[in-house]
Each structure stands twice: as structure tokens, then as C-alpha cells.
Amino acid sequence: MRRILFASYGGFDFSMISPVLPLLREKGYEFAIINRYDLAPSRKQLKGLTVFQPPDISDRLLSAEEIENALPTFLDTRSIQHLIPLWRGQTSGLKYLTGWSDYYFDFAVETLHRYKPDLIVLSLGEAETSIIRRACELLSKKYVHLVPQRYEFKSIETFRAPVKATYMVAGEYGKERLIRKGIKRENILVTGNPRFDAMFASRNSHIEPAGAERFGSLRGMILRAPRVAEKTILYTLQAVRGEAKLFELLRRYTSSRKGVRLVLRPHPNLPLRSCLPFIRYLIAEPVSLALGGTLGGLLRSADVLVTLWSLTVMEAFIMGLPVISWKSDFFPEEMPFASRGDTMPAHTYAELENALDRLLFDPVFRASWVEKHQVCYTPYIGVLDGKAAFRVADAIEALAEGDTMRRAV
DSSP, X not given: OOEEEEESOOHHHHHHHTTHHHHHHHTTOEEEEEOOSSSOOOHHHHTTSEEEOOOOOTTOBXXXXXXXXXXXGTSXXXXXXXXHHHHTTOGXXXXXXXXXXXXXXXXXXXXXXXXXXXXXXXXSSSHHHHHHHHHHHHTTOOEEEEOOHHHHHHTGGGSOOOTXXXXXXXXXXXXXXXXXXXXXXXGEEEOOOHHHHHHHHHHHTOOOOTTOEEESOSTTOEEEOOOOSSEEEEEEOOOOTTHHHHXXXXXXXXXXXXXXEEEEEOOTTSOGGGGHHHHTTSSSSSEEEOOSSOHHHHHHHOSEEEESSOTHHHHHHHHTOOEEEEOOTTXXXXXXXXXXTSSEXXXXXXXXXXXXXXXXXXXXXXXXXXXXXXXXXXXXHOOOSSOHHHHHHHHHHHHXXXXXXXXXX
């Protein structure tokens, strides 16, 4: 029985690979997960799976200065230069490890010897990925990169991408970016993405209730329940610089508009304590914290999504929810979604106020906006035909069996 090893996927990316696992099992494959140190999938996500856990060396801490000096040895720091000044004075919360790369390399080599996988399916660009890739090359193990969606659309340029490796990406946008990094076209497979296929299925399974409002054309119609008097702004939290400023502007807006509620969604990979700065506003103000429910449910109950930079944008596109993207100095460039006109950008409170007013209180403008943007997700996430998980599984099977990339497609 052939074996597949999924390596270095974080909890945020696990929903991308999890639909592929039962398909591989049906094909007669064994599979296992090799965890990373930071932000690994939760025990709940990994329940029932074979997991190789790296050794615990959490007692080996670095100072902020040592971290700054050590990072370039295993990570291209161009993507995090804006964070380095924030570390000083916060050493106790960093939890970075000294000498961890040597420990992890030994762990990776031992795991490959022990499990003997026929193919390793790697994430892209994290420190653990580079170490496992080095172990694969040392032991002549076949590997393929299944690129996480958030890297494909946010930071793929900052990661090292070996030109001879094989890559699976969700859509043509990620493929174009890899080609610009020097990857040959024949080494890139466009698969779609199971995570977003699932959201698309959620949209299509939403049954129209009696008296529902219709937005958009008959083709790709978006079905929504009748709106109650209260309007809902969904704000996705990320614990980044500029988040508190945007929150204050949204509070200012809700206090000046009767019947508007602000709902905060914590980042799923961050501890709840990251929400503490907002807790005191939940009493006697139209502000709520969404601790339960699914993302699809939150998107369906909202009237507009406001975000600094969250991949919830694409899920909102699929669900037919208008998005306002706030331009923050935390990120050096505009979101591609805003620059392409698929979200409404806002740089000042006046622009934010105007965008919210038009989307919340101008039904003609809102209907026109939704109609125009009903398929705006396509350039970003590939073909959402519900078959992406099958394509990923088929490609993994072909690569594990030693077939060429053309056969995998």
C-alpha cells in the first residue's frame, strides 16, 4: 500500500487538504501528517489521523535581538520587516526556539525513514517546509507543493520556490505569480481549492424561503432571506496594526446610524485573549463578538464585510456578500481584490462612511453592485465546479505512481 505524507500544514490550511484525505483512502492509500511547531492543526482537526509530532523544545527561548539575527538563516525576512520593531520589549510572548531547526531536521529525517512515504505533499515557504524539502532531497524522496490559498494571494513572492519542483495551485492567478518567479508552466497544476468548493456548495444549498429578496440575475442567483430592520456589518479581526483604528471608525459609524450592528469575528488561529481590547464595547453598544457558528452562517447573516486583509474576502465573494477593504499602512500595497475593483476600497472615514451608506441603505446601488460582482471570485480561486478535491487526489495519485505531470492533469 502506497503512503502519502502531508507536511507542514497549519490549522488555517487544514480545511484545504482535509477533503482530499477520504478520497485517498478510497483509492487505497495510507496517509499521515507531519506537524510544524507553530500553528499546527488542532487535536480536533487531526482526530483519527496518524500524526508525527515534533519534539517539545519549548524551554529554549531566544531574546528579541537574537531572533532578529537568527531569522535570515531560515526565512526571507522581507515579508516581516515591518514586524521586527514590534518585538522589542515583548520577549516573553514570542516563544521562538533556539536551535529548533536542527531538532526539526533530525525529526524530519527520522520521520521519512520511519514512515517511508511514496510522496510528500508540502506546504510552501514556511521554515519547516524548507527543512523537510531539504530532507526529501537528501533522501531522494518525491515531493509536491500544494500551495495554501493564503500564500497564493498574499505573500507567494516572499517565499523561495525551487524551479524544478512541482506545484499545485487553486487558480490561474497563483499560476501567473509562480511563473513570474521562474517556475515552468509544465510544473504547475491548477486544481481549484476544496476549501472554497465547500463554501460554493454552501451557497448553492441555501434554499430560498417564502418572500425572499432576489439579488442578481437568474444566472448564479444569490438567494437571501428577507432582511430585518437591523443592518449587520461583519468585521474580521486579525490582531494586526491598524485593526483598532478601523474598529473605532466602525464604532463611530454604528453610533451615527440607527439600526446598524457591528459583529466582530475573531481570527480562528488566534487565542481569544486577542479579542480583549474589544470586550468592553460589547455592553450597551451595538457591537457583538461572534464566538460560535460557521463562517458561512456569519456571511449569510451579514449585509457587508469590512476587512483589512482577510481571505474571508473570497468566501464573501462566493456567498455574494459585498466587501469593503480598508487600506492600512500595515500592508505595503493594495489588496489585489481592491485594485481590480472587486471590493470597495476605503482610505479615509469619509470613504468608509460613503461605502457603507451605499451598500446598507441604497437598495438600487446594492443590487447593481451584487449583480456586477456575482462571479468576481473566478479569477482568484479557479473553477469552482465541486471537483477540486478529486483533482487534487488524482494528481497526488499520479505523482505517487511516478506518472508525468501531463498524466496528472
